[in-house]
Amino acid sequence: MTDPAVPPVLRLDDMSVSYRIRGRAVPVLSQVNLSIAKGEVYGLVGESGSGKSTVALAVQRVLPANGRMSGGRALINGRDVGALDRAALLQMRAREVAMVFQDPGRALNPSITIGRQVAEAFEILGASGHEARRRAEEMLTRVRISSPARVMERYPHQLSGGMQQRVVIAMALAKDPSLLILDEPTTGLDATIEAEILDLVDTLRREFGASILFISHNLGAIAGLCDRVGVLYAGRLVEEGPVRDLFADPRHPYTAGLLRCLPRPGLRKDLAPLDTIPGFPPAPGSIPVGCVFAPRCALADETCRTIDPPLVTTGAGRVSRCHHHDRVGDLPHAVPRAAAGTLAPAGASTGTPVLELTALSKTYGSAPYAVQALRDVSLRLMPGQTLGLVGESGSGKSTLAHALLGLIAPDAGGGMALDGAALAPEVRRRTAEQIKTLQIVFQNPDSALNRSHSVRRLIGRAITRLGGLKGAQREAQVTRLLESVRLTARQLSARPRQLSGGMKQRVAVARAFAGNPRLVVCDEPTSALDVSVQAAILNLLAELQAERQVAYLLISHDLGVVRYLSDWIAVLYLGRLLEVGPAARVLDGPHHPYTEALLSAAPSVSGERTGRIRLTGAIPSGVSPPAGCLFHTRCPRRIGPICDTEEPPFTADAHGHAIRCHLPRAELGRSLAPATA
Amino acid sequence: MSGALGPFLLKRLALSLLTLWLLSVVVFFGCQVLPGDPARAILGPLADPRAVAALNEKLGSDRPPVEIYLSWMGGLITGDMGQSYAYRSPVAPFIGSALVNSLKLAATVFAIVVPLGIGAGVLAALRAGRPIDRLISVAGLSLTVIPEFVSSIALILVFAVLLRWLPLSASWPAGSGPLVQLQHLILPALPLVIVLFGYIARMTRAGMVEALSADYTRTAILKGLPWRTVLSRHVLRNALLPTITVIAAQMGYALGGLVVVESLFRYQGIGSLVLGAARAKDFAMLQAGILTVGAFFVVTTLLADIVTTLLDPRLRTGGRR
Numbered sequence: 001m002t003d004p005a006v007p008p009v010l011r012l013d014d015m016s017v018s019y020r021i022r023g024r025a026v027p028v029l030s031q032v033n034l035s036i037a038k039g040e041v042y043g044l045v046g047e048s049g050s051g052k053s054t055v056a057l058a059v060q061r062v063l064p065a066n067g068r069m070s071g072g073r074a075l076i077n078g079r080d081v082g083a084l085d086r087a088a089l090l091q092m093r094a095r096e097v098a099m100v101f102q103d104p105g106r107a108l109n110p111s112i113t114i115g116r117q118v119a120e121a122f123e124i125l126g127a128s129g130h131e132a133r134r135r136a137e138e139m140l141t142r143v144r145i146s147s148p149a150r151v152m153e154r155y156p157h158q159l160s161g162g163m164q165q166r167v168v169i170a171m172a173l174a175k176d177p178s179l180l181i182l183d184e185p186t187t188g189l190d191a192t193i194e195a196e197i198l199d200l201v202d203t204l205r206r207e208f209g210a211s212i213l214f215i216s217h218n219l220g221a222i223a224g225l226c227d228r229v230g231v232l233y234a235g236r237l238v239e240e241g242p243v244r245d246l247f248a249d250p251r252h253p254y255t256a257g258l259l260r261c262l263p264r265p266g267l268r269k270d271l272a273p274l275d276t277i278p279g280f281p282p283a284p285g286s287i288p289v290g291c292v293f294a295p296r297c298a299l300a301d302e303t304c305r306t307i308d309p310p311l312v313t314t315g316a317g318r319v320s321r322c323h324h325h326d327r328v329g330d331l332p333h334a335v336p337r338a339a340a341g342t343l344a345p346a347g348a349s350t351g352t353p354v355l356e357l358t359a360l361s362k363t364y365g366s367a368p369y370a371v372q373a374l375r376d377v378s379l380r381l382m383p384g385q386t387l388g389l390v391g392e393s394g395s396g397k398s399t400l401a402h403a404l405l406g407l408i409a410p411d412a413g414g415g416m417a418l419d420g421a422a423l424a425p426e427v428r429r430r431t432a433e434q435i436k437t438l439q440i441v442f443q444n445p446d447s448a449l450n451r452s453h454s455v456r457r458l459i460g461r462a463i464t465r466l467g468g469l470k471g472a473q474r475e476a477q478v479t480r481l482l483e484s485v486r487l488t489a490r491q492l493s494a495r496p497r498q499l500s501g502g503m504k505q506r507v508a509v510a511r512a513f514a515g516n517p518r519l520v521v522c523d524e525p526t527s528a529l530d531v532s533v534q535a536a537i538l539n540l541l542a543e544l545q546a547e548r549q550v551a552y553l554l555i556s557h558d559l560g561v562v563r564y565l566s567d568w569i570a571v572l573y574l575g576r577l578l579e580v581g582p583a584a585r586v587l588d589g590p591h592h593p594y595t596e597a598l599l600s601a602a603p604s605v606s607g608e609r610t611g612r613i614r615l616t617g618a619i620p621s622g623v624s625p626p627a628g629c630l631f632h633t634r635c636p637r638r639i640g641p642i643c644d645t646e647e648p649p650f651t652a653d654a655h656g657h658a659i660r661c662h663l664p665r666a667e668l669g670r671s672l673a674p675a676t677a
Numbered sequence: 678m679s680g681a682l683g684p685f686l687l688k689r690l691a692l693s694l695l696t697l698w699l700l701s702v703v704v705f706f707g708c709q710v711l712p713g714d715p716a717r718a719i720l721g722p723l724a725d726p727r728a729v730a731a732l733n734e735k736l737g738s739d740r741p742p743v744e745i746y747l748s749w750m751g752g753l754i755t756g757d758m759g760q761s762y763a764y765r766s767p768v769a770p771f772i773g774s775a776l777v778n779s780l781k782l783a784a785t786v787f788a789i790v791v792p793l794g795i796g797a798g799v800l801a802a803l804r805a806g807r808p809i810d811r812l813i814s815v816a817g818l819s820l821t822v823i824p825e826f827v828s829s830i831a832l833i834l835v836f837a838v839l840l841r842w843l844p845l846s847a848s849w850p851a852g853s854g855p856l857v858q859l860q861h862l863i864l865p866a867l868p869l870v871i872v873l874f875g876y877i878a879r880m881t882r883a884g885m886v887e888a889l890s891a892d893y894t895r896t897a898i899l900k901g902l903p904w905r906t907v908l909s910r911h912v913l914r915n916a917l918l919p920t921i922t923v924i925a926a927q928m929g930y931a932l933g934g935l936v937v938v939e940s941l942f943r944y945q946g947i948g949s950l951v952l953g954a955a956r957a958k959d960f961a962m963l964q965a966g967i968l969t970v971g972a973f974f975v976v977t978t979l980l981a982d983i984v985t986t987l988l989d990p991r992l993r994t995g996g997r998r
Contacts, residue, residue: 060899065806094901106892109911111990120910124901155990171900 007078008035009179009211010042010059014072017051017058019284021066027285028054029235031072033311036179041205041212043226043243045219045258047530048501049281051235052215056181060097061089077178094124098172098210102184104164108156114140114167115152121174139170142207144200160618161393162193169200173208180210186221190392191557192615195601198225199614217530219262220603223247228317231255234282234292237311241318247605249329251320253297256328259605261535263564268583269386269542274535274564278334280500291323298332299324352420353380354519354551355387355404360414362399362575371622373399374410374575381568383518384549388566388583390559390598394619396575397555401521404553405440406430419518436466436515443524445504449496449511455482456492459510466515477514484547485510485540502533509540513548521553526561538564559602563587571595574622574630577650581657589670592659593637596669613669629662637663685992689982693975700971701964705749708960709742719762736762749964759961763954768965771950776969779946782847782939783931785859785866790873791924795917797874798881802916805886814882817875825868829941832867847944865942869935873927880920888916918989925981929974 017029029051036042046052057063059074061081074081076096084092101107109117115136122132133152140148143166156164165185172180182201186194198221205212216222222229223243230240231252239252250256260275267274279296287295291309294300303323311319314326322328362374374396381387389397403410406427410416416423418437424430442448449458456478463469463477479489485506496504505525512520522541526534542565544550556562562569562583569586571579571594579592586595597613615634620626626633632643642662652658653665661668716732717724733739737748752759758768801813837845849861888894889912897911898904936948943949947966954962986992 062895062898090901090903092901093899097899099899101892101896103892107896109893109897109915111914111988112910113990120897120902121900157991168896171896175901 006038007075008037009040009077010213011035011075011078012055012059012072013075015055015058015069015074016071017054017063017067018070019064019067025068025070027070027235028067029058032232032235032237034230034237034240036211036213038178038211039205039209040228041214041226043222043229044213044215044232045217045222045229046232047217047258047281047532049234049284050232051284052232053183055232056099056183056213056215059181060093060099095175096177097179097181098175098177099181099183100165100168100172100185102187104161104168105156107168108164110156112155113152114154114156114159118152118167118171118174121171125175135174136170139174140167143167143170143173143204145170160193161189162196165189165193165197166200169197169204173204173210176208177210179213180205180208181213181215183215184217185214186218187216191559191598191601192392194221195603195614198603201225218603219247219258219531219605223605224603231258234287235284236292236321238293238321239319241315245315245318251314251318251325251328252293252322253299253324253328253331254293256331257296257334258531260333261531262605263535263538263558263560264605265563267564269538269545269565273539273542276334276535276539277532291321293322298334299327299330351382353417354383354419355379355381355553356415356417356420357400357404358415358417360400360403360416361411362396362403362408363411369623372575372625373622374403376414377572377575377577379570379577379580381519381551381553383551384545385567386545386552386554386565388554388556388562388569389572390556390562390569390595391572392557392598392619394574394622395572397572398523399575400572401440401523401553401555404521405438437518438521439466439512439515439517439519440521440523441505441508441512441525444528445501445508446496446528448508449504451496454493454495455487455499455507458496458507459514462511462514481510481513484513484544486536500533501529502536505529505533505537506540509537509544513544513550516548517550519551519553521555523555524557525554527556527558534561541565559599571598574620574625576630576660577658578631578660579658581652581659582655585655585657587671590659590665590668591670592631592661593635593663593669594631597636599671629660637661637669639663685986686983689979693979696975697968697972701750701753701968702746704964704967704971705746706742708964714738753968758965761954761959761962763957763959763962768961771962772947772965772969775945775947775950775966776973778944779932779935779939779948781858782862782865782935782944782946783928785862786869786873786931787924787928789866790870790877793870794874794877795881795920798878798920799885799913799916801878801882802885802889805882810882813878817878819875820871821873821875823871825872825937826941828868828871829865829938832864833941836864847939847942865938865944868938869931873931876927877920877924880923881917884916884919885912888912891915914988918985921984921988922981925977925984928977929970932970932973 012032012034014031014033015029016027016031018025018027032055034042044052044055054063054067057067058069059076059081063069069082076092081092115133118136118139119132122135123129127135137148137152140151145151145163145166151159151163159167186197189197201212202225214222214226226243228241229243229246230237231254232238233254239246239250239255246255247259250259257275257277261277263274277296282292282295290305290307291297291300294304297304309321309323311321312325314320357377357379360374360377361372364371364373377400379387389400391397399408402408404416406425409425418434421434423434427435459478459481460474463474467477469477478492482489482492487503487506487510491499491503496507499507525541526537529537538561541552545552552565554562554565566583569581569583570577571586571592573594579586579595587599589596597615600613613636615636617634620633628644628646629635629648632638635643639662648660648662650658650660659665659668714733716729716736716738720729720732730739737745749759758772760766761768761771764771797813797817801810804810833845836843843864844861847861847865849858894907894911897907932947935946936952938944939946939949940952947970951963951966951970954966
């Protein structure tokens with residue numbers, strides 16, 4: 001494949017890393033082998049705890065104080081990183097390897113200007129102060145930052161997440177590295193920004209010719225960007241191969257399971273539950289013999305539990321650490337397909353809506369700095385149905401949820417009604433019944449659950465407050481709720497820190513359901529969770545909905561999640577509804593150019609990146625929104641002056657599908673791959 | 678960019694003035710409820726009640742409290758702190774010289790404790806978990822809990838009586854040069870240094886540990902910067918922000934809380950002045966003394982806010998998050 005005389009840019013030889021925890025060495029990576037050739041993009045996939053970030057830290061020798069490379073070697077351009085002396089290590093960091101982290105806001109020093117931070121990277125290479133600043137400005141231009149001179153005077157907190165990540169990438173590329181490590185570079189960014197950053201990386205890799213180690217849990221992002229991919233599970237590389245082949249035909253049950261967990265086009269809550277991977281990833285070092293995946297594997301037999309499978313070649317450039325790699329195609333589904341169809345169809349479409357918003361607006365601050373976070377939003381949601389709310393950051397999704405929950409008061413003139421009765425803006429003035437009826441599941445169960453309370457107390461308190469039950473009745477209700485979120489009595493006395501992320505989110509769901517709600521606001525309910533856990537939570541939400549006819553207001557930036565759960569979809573932009581309609585019609589089209597852009601920004605596992613519509617320019621400030629159609633400054637389908645001056649009408653067709661665009665429906669975009677089978 | 682600083686400062690200044698006004702009300706009416714009236718305090722317990730009444734009338738202390746308060750406030754605003762009953766002379770010169778003395782003592786305290794505390798905190802954080810870290814943390818904590826009167830007496834015994842390295846009294850002979858003054862100030866400063874050291878060191882250590890483990894520090898390391906540059910440019914500045922606030926808050930304490938030390942070392946500072954005034958029911962002196970200490974508190978807090986704002990651009994430029 002490559003010239004054998006040129007050493008690979010990165011090579012791991014049986015690399016093992018362990019962390020010392022309470023006096024015991026816990027293996028986090030065991031005997032990982034991989035190599036990245038010059039100019040190659042290698043994706044490393046794994047869920048949290050798989051050790052993928054440890055790989056990045058170990059090859060640069062920045063493991064935490066309790067971490068140690070306990071075996072093997074890491075070679076960069078043929079030189080053993082572990083054997084470098086202090087000066088050579090600094091040289092390697094300054095010239096050969098660069099890294100981009102997950103959270104750009106925290107990777108930048110909050111009290112130093114952007115210009116200073118970027119210039120620093122050039123100063124290390126020997127540039128004078130003036131020269132360094134000039135080159136920093138040039139580099140910011142290369143990462144497509146407009147007006148770099150102005151950005152250089154700014155502090156990190158004054159930039160958006162996408163801009164911050166561009167700055168971090170600029171700093172990384174300053175040294176023209178031979179190896180660029182990207183550790184979850186787009187996690188936490190909006191889908192459209194994520195697409196931009198991925199595009200940028202794709203372009204820059206050609207311009208700079210750097211090899212890239214791309215670490216991510218996002219299979220779609222990996223598929224779109226990488227040449228080869230390695231799958232990491234419990235500190236072991238379980239499968240490796242060219243990315244298209246591997247995702248199309250996985251040869252390890254774990255890879256196959258991961259791919260099946262993804263909510264993708266064609267899957268919907270009323271058709272079939274998502275597949276999941278049963279059980280939990282093992283604690284590091286807890287499986288001393290046999291295959292690490294055996295306890296969760298449907299193909300596992302006695303051999304798997306006693307003999308650690310070797311890496312077997314399964315095709316051109318492909319290896320798998322599985323005894324049964326030739327039978328992965330027969331892997332039974334963890335959730336029986338028979339369950340399909342047992343779910344009740346979507347809730348009623350006539351009768352009193354459980355939620356009705358009329359002309360809801362919210363303005364923050366006062367003129368001339370007023371920001372209109374919501375503009376005249378009218379929506380209705382029927383019992384037992386899900387309304388998916390999509391839009392980028394700053395689109396007003398959270399403001400809408402907060403207004404609904406009574407956390408902020410909307411502007412006068414709008415109305416909110418719950419089950420046909422007016423809903424007071426302040427939570428204090430709502431009836432106990434209304435509070436019970438309307439509950440929320442937050443994004444991050446860690447911060448939503450009181451750490452010092454046991455599960456029994458967390459759920460019990462909600463039952464007492466919302467359901468008014470005490471004593472034995474309360475205990476019985478706790479047990480019932482626990483069962484309905486698929487937890488067992490064993491977890492009753494546990495505290496949040498003893499639970500996994502998925503279990504915590506189940507507790508949060510149980511708490512929301514304590515008062516038999518009719519409407520639950522789900523604010524990014526799965527975005528803090530791993531793919532396999534996400535599938536289980538989505539199934540749970542779908543089942544609870546079918547059982548209890550509860551309606552969901554689902555806020556998510558993940559269109560896969562929205563597609564799976566939603567009956568209706570509303571698209572918000574700068575606080576304005578641009579499109580609303582039945583989920584399938586919004587997804588299949590004809591849809592608003594903005595919806596089209598959002599849909600094509602979402603990376604898919606098949607790796608198709610053609611036909612993507614790219615949005616150019618930043619989201620306009622809410623202080624001075626564009627005149628005419630709010631979207632015209634970024635719209636790829638702008639017709640002419642009419643878009644700049646006149647706001648399009650918002651009219652619905654016979655199915656209740658409304659689009660705010662001047663283009664006639666026949667000319668609006670449609671999905672190439674229909675969302676529904 | 679500094680546009681946001683102006684309104685911010687104005688707001689803080691207004692709040693400071695409000696604080697001072699509230700303090701004046703509390704101090705004044707607090708003094709009013711103390712038993713005994715000024716004339717009785719001046720003339721003594723055996724004086725003729727008619728003479729007491731006459732003097733009260735002459736002093737104006739028989740008027741309604743609100744009226745007395747207003748005339749007192751009027752005086753304060755025009756720079757007149759009133760008359761001391763005990764000394765029968767204007768209060769202001771007493772306050773002035775006591776404040777200067779107290780400031781000298783406080784300055785000595787901070788000149789010693791700030792570099793020492795920050796240095797120890799930085800060292801402890803860099804050696805987190807090692808013996809030196811434990812030593813600094815335990816020593817700091819144990820020293821903090823020793824009351825000033827205990828450490829003062831121990832220090833006097835050791836350095837002034839046994840070793841005779843330092844003078845026993847804090848008051849220096851009139852006309853002494855700065856060096857002699859400093860020699861006299863070290864011993865009374867030490868008890869406060871002991872109390873404050875652990876506090877500042879702990880605060881610094883916490884800030885350092887956080888900054889050292891921050892992502893931006895990792896970014897700096899991975900840029901290939903030498904360790905010393907990483908520390909000076911990226912870690913220290915962010916790490917010391919909370920410490921600065923704590924130091925400023927402690928300055929007010931050092932000035933007003935010196936009562937014990939000042940009286941043990943017979944030092945003519947504002948603490949002993951206030952104590953003496955309270956004993957003698959010298960209300961004008963008492964009120965003026967407490968207000969002065971309060972004003973100092975307010976000024977140091979304001980300074981701390983300004984410094985923090987200058988160092989932290991997120992505050993200066995109105996952060997989005």
